[in-house]
Amino acid sequence: MARQPGKVQIIPLGGMGEIGKNMTVIRYGDEIIVVDAGLMFPEDDMLGIDLVIPDISYLLDNRELVKAIVLTHGHEDHIGALPYVLKQLSVPVYGTRLTLGILEGRLKENNVSASNLHAVKSGDQIQIGHFSIGFIRVSHSIADSVALSIKTPVGVIVHTGDFKLDQTPVDGKVTDFHKFAELGDQGVLVLLADSTNAERPGYTPSEKSVGVTFDDAFRNARERIIIASFSSNIHRIQQAIDTACKYRRRVAILGRSMVNVVTIALELGYLNIPEGVIVDIDEINNYPSSGIVILTTGSQGEPMSALTRMAMSDHKKVEIIPGDTVIISATPIPGNEKLVSRTIDFLFRQGAEVVYESTSGIHVSGHASQEELKLMHNLLRPKFFIPVHGEYRHLIKHSKLAQSLGMAKENIFVAENGQVLEFTADKGAVTGKVTSGNVLVDGLGVGDVGNIVLRDRRQLSQDGILIIVVTMDKQRGQVAAGPDIVSRGFVYVRESEQLMEDAKERVKQALEKCELNNITEWAAIKSNVRDTLGKYLYERTRRRPMILPIIMEV
Amino acid sequence: MARQPGKVQIIPLGGMGEIGKNMTVIRYGDEIIVVDAGLMFPEDDMLGIDLVIPDISYLLDNRELVKAIVLTHGHEDHIGALPYVLKQLSVPVYGTRLTLGILEGRLKENNVSASNLHAVKSGDQIQIGHFSIGFIRVSHSIADSVALSIKTPVGVIVHTGDFKLDQTPVDGKVTDFHKFAELGDQGVLVLLADSTNAERPGYTPSEKSVGVTFDDAFRNARERIIIASFSSNIHRIQQAIDTACKYRRRVAILGRSMVNVVTIALELGYLNIPEGVIVDIDEINNYPSSGIVILTTGSQGEPMSALTRMAMSDHKKVEIIPGDTVIISATPIPGNEKLVSRTIDFLFRQGAEVVYESTSGIHVSGHASQEELKLMHNLLRPKFFIPVHGEYRHLIKHSKLAQSLGMAKENIFVAENGQVLEFTADKGAVTGKVTSGNVLVDGLGVGDVGNIVLRDRRQLSQDGILIIVVTMDKQRGQVAAGPDIVSRGFVYVRESEQLMEDAKERVKQALEKCELNNITEWAAIKSNVRDTLGKYLYERTRRRPMILPIIMEV
Incomplete structure (x- = not known):
């Protein structure tokens, strides 16, 4: 094992500049632990996509180093990628009982084994390689949520998970302020803290x-x-x-x-x-x-x-x-x-x-507002700070909040997914970049829908498709049947018969022109048909349907 | 002219249960005036649609009766349908100068004549047939906004347009409270009032x-x-x-x-x-x-x-x-x-x-909150009330607000687009229904995209399309070329070659089965291919792409 006693790396694989797919890698030497593995719901332009999970290439490339996945709570944006991650990566998962209870259900639905889940409770401390991990009770909109203190040979990292500071929680179990105070007394190297409500002044009301x-x-x-x-x-x-x-x-x-x-x-x-x-x-x-x-x-x-x-x-x-x-x-x-x-x-x-x-006051947020965030910062007094769990603007607001408490701007890292943040006992820097990104899940397919497919879906969704089929006689080099035009999602055909007739005529003319000019390569013929028809339809309708010429040969 | 001295009809063609395409018909005997003619921006599921305008079949069926269109202000949801309406209906349009100035621009862009626009100013009173129409200054997020008082032989109708009661407007021109008070003193038969902010307690802040x-x-x-x-x-x-x-x-x-x-x-x-x-x-x-x-x-x-x-x-x-x-x-x-x-x-x-x-306080609404709405009701003291300009829940809230001021529930009409509301001097009732609805504008097409096209676009947007082309030999009754499969928006083909090969095999089998069973009708063959392939793809991918079999004949 190549030990690097003086350095710990923090690599967010999700949750930076986005609400969702929270996943953070912490690496010390040849040991990796992962905090959370969440999913994200698709953006509006990810048509037909069911959900989005983080790209875990980095973990797969370093699979022997990954010692554990540690969970902060049972929300989808923190555990929802596990059914996919655990299919590729066999690694113990630690979390509180409710978190694992919910996770088990998800794993069962996806036919993934739940045999390597290990229950902890708030107040517990576990040792994984060089990491000593403490589970600290916090309030959130799901029970049994914890923050994590991760002691490394370089220093202590605190990850708040999702939290608020509810002074009157429903179950009476108040956030473990004492533990945070104690950690602050002992010295915190890096704080990663929830930024969801960094825009909101004051306090989040009690549940x-x-x-x-x-x-x-x-x-x-x-x-x-x-x-x-x-x-x-x-x-x-x-x-x-x-x-x-x-x-x-x-x-x-x-x-x-x-x-x-x-x-x-x-x-x-x-x-x-x-x-x-x-x-x-x-x-x-x-x-x-x-x-x-x-x-x-x-x-x-x-x-x-x-x-x-x-x-x-x-x-x-x-x-x-x-x-x-x-x-x-x-x-x-x-x-x-x-x-x-x-x-x-x-x-x-x-x-x-x-x-x-x-x-009405029929809902309250589960995330800390500005005054609660300030208290967390003041309790922990970290040397370095990484705002997590938020759109870019939330991270920026949280960074400004930390600065307003006296933290130096250069000690704050508004990071991007995939960035390698490296910390020694007294220095922090971005030292590299690993693969990260969105893996799209569509039905049973994981990652088989990419940008080209999405681009096609977008075009299809806007103006539909016209398919032009022509059968060519190979030997004579001329049209044997067609062209036929079929459209879907373009116009209501019965009210646009003339348009479709005219379109067919244009295609015929384009084909004849190709014949006249001895254009015989299919790609060239198709491209001619596509251009001619595209221009014509745009002129007539101001729409740009997908145009798909198909040539058959007999 | 068949006079019906005792009755006036109010028929909303848009703006009820929706934010947008505001348009209200007022009919007395054989005379119709129209208040506003707005557009609506498409709902999320109206894929590819640029904008939505009201169905004006009722006006076209009664085109000789339509005497004027009267505008309250220059927002798109009040004037945006006019380029389309004026193409089909030649009728004078009345509005304040800024409203008409903005409208002229829209008409020019659409090559529609702006020769029949007539400028009025707040305080003006015009006579159109039996209608005496007054223009009353109100505050709103666009200058030169007016409410309308419409005097008919049956009684006075007041339409607030969009309004707020800004006590310190930027141009110093305060809402004409005196006029509303005077109308209230003289007696108002029906009030139609803006419901956009009926959910908001208190007052809307000043611009x-x-x-x-x-x-x-x-x-x-x-x-x-x-x-x-x-x-x-x-x-x-x-x-x-x-x-x-x-x-x-x-x-x-x-x-x-x-x-x-x-x-x-x-x-x-x-x-x-x-x-x-x-x-x-x-x-x-x-x-x-x-x-x-x-x-x-x-x-x-x-x-x-x-x-x-x-x-x-x-x-x-x-x-x-x-x-x-x-x-x-x-x-x-x-x-x-x-x-x-x-x-x-x-x-x-x-x-x-x-x-x-x-x-920050970087924006204020242009619509009256609850206390302003109450003042408007108390100034006008109408006999009947129709909440307008709002989603259904806004209309309900506005109705409840009116009831809280002492109005009887049976005097309030939460109406649907197309309903005919008929009022005599002391009675109001829903007496019928006329054609109303959404006309979809997509590029140059007005109304040529309907439910079938939208349904296709939705399916295409979710899972894409597979096109299967087969060329049949007419005489021998057997396959001459193909089947070929082309897909768009379904899967990234390079990573799914095997899937596509397997799919082709299924299509071949389906075709052979048809031949064996002497199924020769194209519709039946297509339906067989579609079912077989659809089932197979759903099993393999849990997706339901559009499947489009095309048979060519040589």
Whole structure:
């Protein structure tokens, strides 16, 4: 083993300049540990893509060095790439019990073995090679979240994971301020900290404040109450159930991921539900509507989710009844605004009373705002700082926040995915770059859709396609059949017969011209047809459909 | 003329349950006037569509009855359909000078005559048939906005247009509260009022508050200042220019629509710019960077706009220099959030200081919040109320607001586009339905893209297309050439050669089976190929590309 006692490397493979696919490599000599392995939901222009995972070429090239993957919490953007990563890389995974419980479900869905998962709890300390890793309790919008202290021979690295400093968490388990203070006293070399809310002044409200809003909504509701939330927010679910108990309502759980997570959380003791409160969704009609709460998914207006189906009168088991109160206990994730607002509109049309974000305190963020970030910096007093988990502007804002606390700009690294950040006990620098990027997952295909395919999908989505088929007689060197034109997604053909006739005529002329000029190479003929027709169609319609000439030979 | 002295009809053709394509028909007997004729920007699932306009079949079927189109202000969602409407309907258009100035530009771009436009000013009263129409000054995010009072033999209809109650407007021209009070005193039969901000409690801040934020930003800026805003917000532009003057900076105007609107507004006297302040964009390098402001478009992150091009280092004339201050003086319109945030990120990457909405008071809405809406209702005290200009939930909230002021629910009509609302002096009811809907504009095509084309585009955008070409020998009834398979937007072919080979094999088998079973009808052969291949590809890839079999005959 080539030891480099004086240096530790930090290499983000995801999460820099983006919200999603969080993954950070920490390397000391010939030992690598990885913090988190998340997925990202596709950007608008990644048409047809289901999800995006980090490019892990660097880890595959160094597979013998990778000693462990350590998880901070169970959200998709921190664990969602593991079903793909673990198929390629056999390595132990460490996380808290709820995190691993959720992960196990994901692995099972993807037929990946869950035999190498190792449960830890906050307060634990484990040794992996030269790394001594501590798990520190923090508050977040999912239970059992931890920050990590990673002791290396060079110094201590602290990774906050996703966190907020909730002073009154629902389960009473406050962020381990003492541990952070202790680490700060002992000296922190590098801090990596959550930047999601670096733009927001003040403090993020306590999760408990949502309980107050639930109480208001329950007090005013006369008929059924339907609550949509993130299934992973166990504390939100606990509060919904507590409020239901207070108002003597029974609770039915609906939606695959809600059922899954509630089952896991109950098994592991993260949810506390009195006997008899939960009823089967098929039994809700046995109770008066004033005695029912339905807890479900779909807070993001996802087209296939339970709430959206209800809104569209398309759910098999539940239909909205005028007078129902629907509580959407979430904020739209950027990009989902229109989906959510469409769902709300349809719920109103069905006669429901809808309680949603822009009119109430029905959701709070799980991420620290500026004053909380400042406290974290002041507790830890790190020598170097890497803002993580954010769009570029969030990283910049977080960097400025650190500077406002007195940190020197040169000790702050606003990094890019793939950059190698190298630290000695008193110096930090960007020393290189490794492969990083997006691997696109589409159905069963991982990485088989790239830029060319996406470019084609974009063109097809805008103006459709025209296919021109010609059969050529090989021996005589002339057209044996066709040209035929077939279009899809271009114009409504019945109303554009003349246009299509004219187009065919242009293709014929182009082919004749090729014959006259003795152009016999297929590529040249195709290119002639494409250009002629493309120009003509743009002139007539101002559209640029994909034009695909196909020549057959008999 | 078949007079119906006791009834007036109000028929919304757009703007109900949607933000955009505002258009309302008012009919008394054999006379129709139309309020506004706006466009809507396409929904996310309207792939490739440029814009959406209202279906005006009802007006075309009653073309002799249409006496005038009356405009409230110059925003696209109120005038943008006119280039299409006026091609089909020859009718005088009334509006204030700035509204018509902007409209003229649009008409010219579309080669539509602007000869039948008639300028009015706030305070004017015009008579059209039995309708006496008054133009009432209101504040909005475009200058020269008016509400309409429409006196009919049945009673007075008030249409607020888009409005807010700015107590300190930039041009000093306060909303005509007195006129609204007078109308309320005389009695209003029906009120149609802007519902955009019916969800927002309190008051919308004055446009002048943005000037204060400009001042802060200018005071802190050491290098160039680049301001992106809606070109139509003349008062915002005036404030930017005033602040530039105060800080002795010169102003360059950039971006087609910004140049157009500033030119019109200057010509018509709506902008007040001292001599020598405006400089050509090509001359900005003749001045110190601390003496320059660039006023431009792109506040919505529109891909082709000046600001986006600058952010991407793709602008011909201006590139971002580290130290530039970029002020994005707008809120993202729902659906544009990701575009705007991408632009901000790229500007930060270029080293600019970016001032944007979520961190500052750099934008205010142009629409009345709840307290302003209440005042409008209390001034006018209408007998009947139709909330307009909003998603369904905005209309519902506005209806509830009116009820909270004491209005009876049965006097409020939350209407759908196309519904005929009929009012006598003391009764209102929905009495029918006329044709209404979306006409899609794609390039030069108006209405030639419908649901089938959009469905195809959606399928193409998700999983691409596979085209299978077979040439059949007519006489022998067997395959003469092929099958050939060509795909686009499906998989990256070079990495999926085996898959494509296997797919071809399946097609061959399907064709052979058809031959064996004497299936000779082309439609049946195609359907066999499509089913076989579709099933196979879904199994292998979990994707459902469009499959298009083409049979040629020789």
